[in-house]
């Protein structure tokens with residue numbers, strides 16, 4: 001399959017998971033393109049008004065058999081950068097999409113679950129069909145195990 005990995009990552013945690021996932025998917029015989037969301041002028045971590053977040057060029061996520069979207073949790077919610085991007089995507093009609101987040105806190109109720117819920121809603125509003133979802137709690141003692149779980153869950157296509 002041709003798989004698009006769309007990632008927002010500021011300090012590199014989400015990107016490092018996406019890179020491991022990319023390697024695994026390639027080993028499983030897929031063609032993978034990793035695209036990073038880079039707002040114009042760099043990211044302002046305090047910007048929560050999604051209308052003020054622009055991308056140039058706007059990363060394409062059409063033309064893939066499968067799309068995987070990864071982002072950090074921000075303020076117990078979807079990252080504004082990803083929210084801005086999903087808001088601009090014209091359509092995801094029929095597109096199969098997996099979602100994952102990384103978050104600092106050790107428990108998923110501390111933002112991860114809500115961020116995934118919001119990401120799911122934004123994608124579904126554009127017509128996507130959501131498959132797997134995963135959360136990596138960066139400060140959890142189980143972090144490495146969570147990453148391995150994610151690689152199994154999202155990487156075995």
Ligand SMILES: Cc1cc2nc3c(=O)[nH]c(=O)nc-3n(C[C@H](O)[C@H](O)[C@H](O)COP(=O)(O)O)c2cc1C
Pocket residue numbers: 008009010011012013014015045071072073074075076077102103104105106110111112138
């Ligand atoms: C503005 C801001 C808000 C954050 N809010 C949360 C939060 O609500 N819950 C949480 O667990 N982590 C929160 N974090 C931590 C990030 O989600 C976490 O460090 C993530 O792994 C960073 O991913 P990245 O390195 O790919 O940018 C926040 C970080 C920032 C900068």
